[in-house]
Amino acid sequence: MAVQPQPQMPKVWRTETKPHKFCPGCGHPLVLKAIGEAIEELVIEERVVFGCDIGCSLLAWDFFNLDSIQTHHGRTTPVITGVKRANPDIIGIAYMGDGGGYAIGSQHLVNAATRNEKITVFLVNNTQYGMTGGQMAPTTLPGQKTETSPYGRDPETTGYPTLGPEMIAAITGPNAYVARGTVSNLRQLKRMVKRALENQMEGRGFSFVEALSLCPTNWGTNAEETWHWLEEDMAKYFKVGELKVPGEAKEG
């Protein structure tokens, strides 16, 4: 009997660089799959510049058959802003983690959103710094143990998890698209990714999707615990849904 092929992957995935370099059980490839499929359906492969940050997101630097630039920690937003400002025909994507977007690159994210830069930011939230070994991030949940909060995050001394899409929705104009998806609902995540890209293609303005994601390696969880953490614990703080949709009814 012939070996069953793997599940269908987007053609924009570069086969020469697969298998990819993410850990088993990582959420990044799921987010990247949603992005790849959306790009393919929108037929914008020739126009995309894909920028990825430092941290685990950098492992996406050769992931796609797309022109890609791996930048510095937090600096993907300005690089893609610069690309887009110089050539508005390009569809600029900035791909980053929660540390890159909400900590070291937060001034860039806030100001790009305020200026209504016509770029798309995809931010993967896995509640800690993955690449550097599991330190506390702006998104770490209260009580969550990480390498730099070994007794659990104490909101008294380190605050509460950053609510990124809520912040972006508050500071953007009516032409921005803002949503939070999750890798536990890939169909919805892909719809959000597509709408975010369409917002840029139509020249409306800034678009931002946070994707709730998985890091069993640093969470130290088995499969069941991993999904419980995503769907139960993270869901308590991070509400999935569309926060801002230009001219249309919101989902979720």
Next chain:
Amino acid sequence: MAQKPIEGEKKVFMTGNEAVAWAALAAGADIMYGYPITPQNEIMHYWTRLAPKYGRKFLQTEDEISAGFTAVGGVLAGRRAFTATAGPGNILMQESMCMAEMMRLPTVLVVTQRGGPSTATVIYSQQEVTMTCYGGNGEGFRIVYSTAGQQDLFDYTLKAFDVAWKYRFPTFVLGDGYQAKMREPLVIYDPEVRGVTITPSEPYMAKSGKPGVDRPPTHLRNTYNMEEELLAAVNELANAYAQMAPQVVESQEFETEDAEVVILAHGVVSRAAQGAVKVLRSQGYRVGHFRPITLRPFPDEAIKRVAEKSRRLFLVESSQAQFRKLVTDSLYGVSTPLTSYLKPGEGITVDEVVAEVKKLF
């Protein structure tokens, strides 16, 4: 919309910042990304007034980190992109300029040096030499022009856009607050009428054709997993830089032929040195002046030649020996004695150079 920013040649009376803006326009710069800092501001002010008339763009960013990285983005999109800064802003731009070094991205950065350390002053200074030449966690794979006045600022800003795209190394025009704010007569010109060509830019990203189908995708990274991989990448940069250096290196000599004492100075201090040579020669002193124009790459051969045939070297700079470090590194093995006159962050006049040099006779 006017076709050319400058038709033919024009004699003008301008500040250095104005000269830089006109040079960037004449060079065909497409976009400036900038963040306010003194004494660089008027480069942006003139650019924001002039650029729209010639279809050029401007973005005011949230800080200098962003100005540097957006300039990197502009280059990736295939446009002649530049920015300008000083002092603490130069510190913040070192991050993006390191990335430009690693990826061979021809950014152009105009530095109007200010006093340091820290916020300090905004006038006369040469205290950003080390940072501009070797800043960041890099190896100094950059081109740095040290200008001595308004004409230089125009000529070398123009040249910066050419050599940056020709050799694909980040390129710096190193002036200072004094040149930035002072007015001098100069000639601005359309590069074409002088036969000056500016290397065309081209996109790194989003070239025509479907990536992975019609052409390989462009995948640029600055992260490496293995030591050997990194060493190979850095060796390649070092080789390319060494090959480029003789084409780019520039220096100037004033009456060095029979000079007993040679004054070593760069940038705005070179003006005091040039003035001192005139005065001292008129009084019968055999004094010359050597001025490196490129600090990176440094004119090693030319300075060695001059140093070897002179009796004594007199080095003068507006910094606590940042320029001297470049000189002594370059002159290793040359035994000509060297006297230094260091005034970090303070102006240097012809009179004091004359007085100091006379002590050596």
